Amino acid sequence: MKDENSPPDPGASPLLPPVLGMVGGGYRTRLTAQAAISLGIGFRVLADAPDDSAAQVAPGVGSVFGGNRSTDEVLAFAAGCEVLTFEREDVPEELLGKLEPQTPQVAIRPSPATLRLVRDNAARGDGLRSFGFAVAGPGVAAGPGVAAGGRELAVSVARSPEGQGVTYPVTLMLRRDGERREFIAPAPDLDPDLALEAQRIALKLAAELRLTGLLTIELVESGGQLSIGDLAATPHDSGLWTMDGAATSAFEQYLRAILDLPFGTPGAVAANAVTVTVLGGDDPDVFTRFVHVMAADSGARVHIYTNQVSQIRPGCRVGHVTVTGDDLEQVRDRAWRAANYLGLGTEDPTEYPA
Numbered sequence: 001m002k003d004e005n006s007p008p009d010p011g012a013s014p015l016l017p018p019v020l021g022m023v024g025g026g027y028r029t030r031l032t033a034q035a036a037i038s039l040g041i042g043f044r045v046l047a048d049a050p051d052d053s054a055a056q057v058a059p060g061v062g063s064v065f066g067g068n069r070s071t072d073e074v075l076a077f078a079a080g081c082e083v084l085t086f087e088r089e090d091v092p093e094e095l096l097g098k099l100e101p102q103t104p105q106v107a108i109r110p111s112p113a114t115l116r117l118v119r120d121n122a123a124r125g126d127g128l129r130s131f132g133f134a135v136a137g138p139g140v141a142a143g144p145g146v147a148a149g150g151r152e153l154a155v156s157v158a159r160s161p162e163g164q165g166v167t168y169p170v171t172l173m174l175r176r177d178g179e180r181r182e183f184i185a186p187a188p189d190l191d192p193d194l195a196l197e198a199q200r201i202a203l204k205l206a207a208e209l210r211l212t213g214l215l216t217i218e219l220v221e222s223g224g225q226l227s228i229g230d231l232a233a234t235p236h237d238s239g240l241w242t243m244d245g246a247a248t249s250a251f252e253q254y255l256r257a258i259l260d261l262p263f264g265t266p267g268a269v270a271a272n273a274v275t276v277t278v279l280g281g282d283d284p285d286v287f288t289r290f291v292h293v294m295a296a297d298s299g300a301r302v303h304i305y306t307n308q309v310s311q312i313r314p315g316c317r318v319g320h321v322t323v324t325g326d327d328l329e330q331v332r333d334r335a336w337r338a339a340n341y342l343g344l345g346t347e348d349p350t351e352y353p354a
Contacts, residue, residue: 017041018259023074024087025052027305027317028235028251031243032087033058035252041259046077054087056307071095078103085109085213085258089118089233109161109258110213110233117209118233131208133201134227136220150222152180152229153187154238156250157202158257158266159211167199168250168266171238173218174353182335182353183275185241185268188328191224198226205231214239214254237277242266244301244322245273270324274331276339276352278304278319284312286319286342293338296347299323300338318343 017040022029025047033054036043046064047055064077071094078084078099084106096112110118117124128135152173159165172187173180186195198219205228206215216236218229239250248256248264256263280286286304293300304319312318321342323335336349 018082019044019080020083020085020255020259021046021077021081022054022085022087023077023091025049025054026087027053029054029087030057030305031240031303032235032251032254035249035255039252039255041255044077044081046074051308051311053305071098075099075102078106078108081106083107083109083258085234086115087234089115091115091119107258110211114209114211114213114233118215118231124231127208128205128228131205133205134225136227136229150220151187153190153198153219153221153226154183154216154236155198155202155219156214156216156236156239157199157206157211158214158250158253158263159203159206160257160263161212161260163207164263165203165206166253166263166266167202168239168242168246169268170195170198170219171241173238176353180237181277181279182332183238183241184328184332185245185273188272190221194221194224194226201226201228209233213258214250240277240303240320241273241275241322243303245270245275245324271326272328272331273322273324274328274335275320275322276335277317278302278321278339278343280312280314280316280318281344282314283345284309286312289342289345293321293341296341297323297334297338299325300334302338302342 019042021044022032023046025045029045030053033043043058045054045058074095099108099112117127125135154171154173155167157165157167169186170190171183171185174182202217213233216232216238220227220229235251235254242250245268247267247269253264301322306318321335321338323331325331332352333349336352337347340349341347
């Protein structure tokens, strides 16, 4: 075996980066594309239109437009890739049944079998119980920031084709007006033993599903017990904080997993990370308000999901803000003020979720 410090063989062919295709043009694909660019990975997007969030940042030759639910279009798109993945796991059965037989040269990650298990609610519930996991009942969300009988948590695990896995700190998910708007990591006031149990559940379930990629488990914490509420086998909003609050973002880790690259460190880089999503208001001029946010809080990290002012509409999610620091209440206040000013033109955080 050649020593890793030996000079490269001048006669050897260079290792070319793989071509990865992602079906879906939304903001999760956009954030994954940004991670791919940093790694020098060839990234292609199958989007509905040129102004889709991901299509706005994908390289010109990397964007393909068309109805991304069309089986024929996805198969044609896959033929130009070495690895294919999806922004969402609700892939039509007709497409799942044809992908592997008709594109044998393409690695589908997560696999069609894993995607079927994750999206099928009835089979998923039976499978989780057979694995020995507690399953939360339907309608886990009830009220601002509180699940029925407990708190909403999430834990993500990345798993390679060889079965290696890494987990992220457990995240607390809080709602406002019924929508998840705030993500806090590590989840505050969570018993350390429960946090370890959540990560153990994630690793075990990823192995049971034979996952290659990123699995996020939504959990309900109640009475010192954890139960599973939902699963996602594609990038998840609970991982938004990792872009600025973790050594390796969940979006990059997702790429590392499906491309069989060594994992990066998943740990948090600060005592607390808080992400608040930005919703559009009556005035769409978010970009002008950047100036105020940047001047008022140089530590607030802003991510906007569109390059076009015309796509910023009242109530529409247009981005997120992440703030990190030692004092959780101060961090939350800063994150809400920045997000509210960007979207609504007011710093007042009113009452953020309890």
